[in-house]
Amino acid sequence: MGSDLDQYLGDIVRGDSDAFGHWIAAAEPALRRSLVRYRASVDVEIVVQETLLRVWQLAPRVQADGQPNCLLRWASRCAKNLALDELRRSRRFVPSDEVAEIELAEPAIEADVLLRERIADCQRRLPEKPGLALQARIDSAGGAPDETLAGMLSMKLNTFHQNLARARKLLAECLRRAGIEWGFDAETGRTP
Amino acid sequence: MTPEDETLIEQVVGAYRGRDVTSDRIQEHPAFADLDAAGRERAYWVTLDNRRLEAALDPNGLSTTGNLVLSRIRAALPR
Numbered sequence: 001m002g003s004d005l006d007q008y009l010g011d012i013v014r015g016d017s018d019a020f021g022h023w024i025a026a027a028e029p030a031l032r033r034s035l036v037r038y039r040a041s042v043d044v045e046i047v048v049q050e051t052l053l054r055v056w057q058l059a060p061r062v063q064a065d066g067q068p069n070c071l072l073r074w075a076s077r078c079a080k081n082l083a084l085d086e087l088r089r090s091r092r093f094v095p096s097d098e099v100a101e102i103e104l105a106e107p108a109i110e111a112d113v114l115l116r117e118r119i120a121d122c123q124r125r126l127p128e129k130p131g132l133a134l135q136a137r138i139d140s141a142g143g144a145p146d147e148t149l150a151g152m153l154s155m156k157l158n159t160f161h162q163n164l165a166r167a168r169k170l171l172a173e174c175l176r177r178a179g180i181e182w183g184f185d186a187e188t189g190r191t192p
Numbered sequence: 193m194t195p196e197d198e199t200l201i202e203q204v205v206g207a208y209r210g211r212d213v214t215s216d217r218i219q220e221h222p223a224f225a226d227l228d229a230a231g232r233e234r235a236y237w238v239t240l241d242n243r244r245l246e247a248a249l250d251p252n253g254l255s256t257t258g259n260l261v262l263s264r265i266r267a268a269l270p271r
Contacts, residue, residue: 017269021262025253032240039236040229043220045257046209050218052261090220112248119248138246142207142260161202168238171245183241 004068005107012059012071020056027072028052030105034076038083041092051079069107076104115180122174129153130167133160197231204235205242207256 005026011019031051035044055075062074087093123131136149150160172183193201203223210219224232243255254262 015269017262017266020265021252021254021258024258024261025247028243028247028255028258029240032243036236040233043204043209043224044236045204045207045239046218046220048257049207049209049261052257053264056261056265086220090225116248119245123249137206138249138256140208140256141263142209142256143263145208145210146203146206158199161199164202164205165198168241168245172241 003107005072006064006068006070009059009062009064009071012056023055023071024052026107027075030072030107031075031079034104035079035083037094038087041094042083042086042090044083047079047082047086050082051075054078069104072107073104118175118178118180119171122171122178125174126167126170129155129159130163130170133163134167134171137164193231193234197227200227201231201235201238204232205239207260 003026005023008019008023012023028048032044032048035042035047038044038047052075055071055078058078059071062071064070067073123134126134132153133149133155136153140149146160147157150157153160155163168183175182200223204221204227206221209221211217212219224235227235243257246255247253247258250259
């Protein structure tokens with residue numbers, strides 16, 4: 001069921017970073033998916049990061065319009081403008097047969113507790129090196145380049161990346177055995 | 193996909209991005225430019241998977257992107 005993330009807006013405007021954390025946790029998936037049209041042309045990660053920073057800075061200027069999720073809708077418009085800026089900068093283009101802009105998905109505040117437990121259980125079952133590589137990525141939270149993380153684990157960079165790919169593959173297999181469809185499907189090019 | 197492509201995709205899937213020294217603008221990952229359109233598309237879908245996975249394993253439900261942005265914001269807050 002969807003939720004109105006504007007319940008956090010007042011606290012965000014007052015500078016409450018914990019409230020912004022709650023907003024990000026629920027909003028990021030919808031925001032990232034709203035950029036699907038640009039996936040082959042723009043590094044979506046930089047657009048998502050820059051958008052979230054601007055939401056924090058500019059939230060006091062966002063005017064509620066009586067509809068739910070005004071901050072998320074504002075963020076989505078900001079993200080698309082940033083994606084277009086990146087397109088112009090890179091001189092790439094969106095293929096003409098590409099899908100049109102998609103509707104912003106409903107965000108969900110409540111976490112799927114069972115899914116979290118299954119994922120944590122599957123993570124515990126990973127072999128040592130893939131597990132270490134995955135945990136290093138999570139622990140670094142994007143704060144260090146892969147060369148640094150690989151060095152901390154005494155792995156060659158290529159080995160570090162192979163271990164990450166293996167960790168994801170094993171996690172997806174483990175989750176599928178538990179009845180949870182998970183992961184990028186190379187056949188269809190889609191996620192469940 | 194070649195093994196080289198898979199390595200490039202793994203780099204793009206991470207949340208780490210460099211910043212321009214003068215403008216502080218977040219920069220496109222160099223590996224993104226080395227991928228063809230199919231590889232970039234695959235990196236997008238794998239990133240969606242990864243962020244969902246990271247958020248599920250995080251006590252606050254945040255992906256590495258979410259944690260990265262919040263840590264930058266908190267570092268800039270007055271103490």
